[in-house]
Amino acid sequence: MLEHAIQLAEAGKSVYIIASNQRDVNRIQSALDNPRIRVETPERTLDWQSMTLRGTHPNCVVLCDHYTIESRFDAMIKMLHAYD
DSSP states (O other), rough: OOHHHHHHHHHOOEEEEEEEEEHHHHHHHHHHOOTTHHHHHHHHTTETTEEEETSSSSEEEEEEEEHHHHSSHHHHHHHHHHHO
């Protein structure tokens, strides 16, 4: 995901990565050195349906750390695979 974020930023996109908590924000941000990539928690008005952040430019791309998805939607993920 980080490589994809860097590629998008190099292509001129404004990239936001959603992390589960502030500790993960700091961890991911320290692995990056690009002002076009911001790391935030989902509380920043993330619309989970459209994967967009309210108030951001239309060329903004939102990526989500897998742990954030797993921790927020654990019951849904279990249901997704319950009847495979």
